[in-house]
Amino acid sequence: MIDRRQLLMAGAATFMLPYALRAGGVRLDAAYVNGSVWTGVRGAPLASAFGTVGNRIAAVGKDQVAASTGPMTRVVDLGGAFVTPGIIDNHTHFLMGSQALSRVNLRQASTPAEFSRIIAEAAQEVGSGKWVEGGNWDEQLWGGELPHKDWIDAVTPNTPVAVARLDLHMWFLNSLALKLAGIDRNTPDPDGGVIIRDANGEPTGIVKDKAKDLVQRVIPEPSEAEIEATFRKGIEHGLSLGVTQVHIKALDWTSQNALRRMRAKGETDMRFSSFVPLQDWAKLDAIVREEGRGDDWVRWGGLKGLVDGSLGSGTALFKEPYSDMPENKGITFVDPADLREWVLAADKHNLHIAVHAIGDRANDMILDIYAEAEAVNGARDRRFLIEHAQHISPASIPRFAELGVVASVQPYHAVDDGRWAVKKIGKERLHGTYAFGSLLDAGVKVSFGSDWPVAPLDPRTGLQAAVLRQTIDGANPEGWLPDEKISIEAALEAYTVTNAYAGFQEDRFGMLAPGYVADFVVFADNLLTMDPAHLTEVEILRTIVDGTERYSSDT
Known part of the structure; x- marks a missing residue:
């Protein structure tokens, strides 16, 4: 829910409307009636109607809308549909996700043979000499063995291949791509990156984190x-x-x-x-x-940094070794001294800072740097972000609230990684993993997103993941780490109210209140009362941005 400060802003926002409207002299441009409207305002009941003037919400509630409706008002009968503020996604790689819509997709490859077949078909389609890109592969679907260049070299002799694991922290290359990138047995691992090699020291085709840069530089830019x-x-x-x-x-x-x-x-x-x-x-x-x-x-005005890699790639930074790789505690993406220097300098210049941290050691490291920035540069409203905040030491959870750090999390990752996370870090270290409920209970601002294309852009999948926490393999019908489940209303707030706050926009986005911008979504069913098992099936009827319909299921 929003706090008292946000409520005051919602009330103050009314004064952005023309005085004549508030006095009853101007009529609504559009009136949306006969609906169930979740406004995002704390304690407010569902409204049945709201109206707009230009690109702003001007009236909320049946009586208020009726009093401001005139002969020129366009009346939209919602037919009982459910309305929420526009969904805000806190973390995307939007260009990469958009490119993935038309690139090879390996998400459903459940065997090495199927993996190779899909790549072979993609290579044939793009033609000789052109790169096969895309990916979204997951080695856990076929037992955990990482792909090897030998799987596809015979079917891609003249087509370079660079396809990403679903977490984007690991790429798989064929021999031609390795050659073009200049990667061979003598190529050293770059700082913050890893080149996987076989027993003879030859690259297998897997590169991790900053080792991807060696490949990126030789792929033609669009x-x-x-x-x-x-x-x-x-x-x-x-x-x-x-x-x-x-x-x-x-x-x-x-x-x-x-x-x-x-x-x-x-x-x-x-x-x-x-x-x-x-x-x-x-x-x-x-x-x-x-x-x-x-x-x-x-x-x-925002900046993105990284402490570590990802759990699935074995590059997330932990205090203790990985259970399945006892010699490995993960990596730092950049020199911690550089990270500290950049954060303190950027913060001094009032820029908005978000830093990726997955492992418990990585989260503690960036929390320490954020605390130092406040001590050095003075107190102010910063809204530091930690991206993902996936595996947090339970004792560190209250620090998010103490420092005012926003936990920018992606709930679908919990039901995806929950299939195999215990193999990586063991049962005891799951406490503090995807700890949405614990973070909220500690008073932390928790915002939601997708990490598209790492996970689906569809917010319905994120809402369902946060509420049910059922892993996508069906192995946890009661929820994986069920104590961390949250309510559907809390999940909606994380996608709207809190995401607006995380972007310093809570005075005009994230709620449906007088004076706020008319960004909203019309769903066919009431998300608050329906069986959450069917959340992903709910039809989206309309998407309105800035008071203009930008999507309709009718067209």
């Missing part, structure tokens, strides 16, 4: 026009799922540059908040000083 067209496909996809805004947590500038070009041409239909590499804080600071932070269609 043109600006191709990137923008790809974004448009992703926007259409997102709107069909009720997503009205996404936060892009990028490790390069490609997305921000493309969005700035698109915004110069008009509205982008979906809203974007862009985060760029933390080490580039000075470049971003110069842009903010000269141009500001954009607008509510395309915003910037």
Whole structure:
């Protein structure tokens, strides 16, 4: 739920409406009636109607809407449908996800033979010399053996292949891709990266984290026009799922540059908040000083850093060794001294900072750096973000609340990783894993997202994962670590109210209240009362952004 400060903002936002409307002199442009409207306002009952003037909510409640409806008001009968504020996704790799819509998808490959067959078909389709990209493969579906270049070399002799594991922290390459990238037995592991080798020291085709950079630099870049067209496909996809805004947590500038070009041409239909590499804080600071932070269609001013890798790739940073790799405690993506320097400098310049941390040691490391930044640079409203916050020492959970750090989590990861996490870190260390309930109980701001394309962009899958915590293999029908389940209303708040807060937008987004921007989603069924087992089946009827319908199931 929102706090007292947010409630005061909701009331104050009414004064952004024209005085004549509040006095009854101006009529609604649109009235949405006969619905069940979850406004996101603490303690407010479901409303049956609301109305808009321009791009703003102007009235909420049956009587208020009726009093402001005039002969020119467009009346929309919701037919009992359920309405929520627009869904905000706190963590996407939006360009990569948009590209994945038309690239090879290995998510359903459950055997090495099927894995190889899909890649062979993709290689035949793209043609000789062109790269096969995409991925989303998961070695756990066939028992845990990592793919080897020998699986596909014979069927891809003239086609370089670089396909990502579903967590994006591990890539699989064929021999041609390794050759083009200059990776052989003599290539050293780069700092923050790993090249997997066989018993003879030869690369197997698996590269982890910063070792991917060796490959990335030789893959041809798409043109600006191709990137923008790809974004448009992703926007259409997102709107069909009720997503009205996404936060892009990028490790390069490609997305921000493309969005700035698109915004110069008009509205982008979906809203974007862009985060760029933390080490580039000075470049971003110069842009903010000269141009500001954009607008509510395309915003910037955020920075994304990384402490470690991922659990599935064995590169998340832990205090104790992995159960299945006793010699391994994970890696640091960058030198901790550099990370500290960048955070303190960026914070001094009032930039918004988000840092990826998966393992318990990684989370403690960035919490310590955030605490130091506050001590050095002075108290203010920072809203530091920890991206993923997946495996936290129970004793560290209260520190999130003490420091005002937002836990930017992705609930689908819990029901995906929950299939095999115990093999990686053992049963005892599962306490504090995907601890949504414990974080909320400790007073932490918990915001939700997808990590698309690592997980589906569809927020219905995230809502269901947070409420039921049933792993996708069906092995935990009562929920994996069920004490961490949360209510459907808490999950909706994490996708709306808290995500607006996490983006410093709680004065105009995340709720349906007078003065707030008219971003909302119309669902066919009441998410609060239905069986959560069927959440992913609920039809999305309309997606409205800035008061304009951007998606309709009727078209």
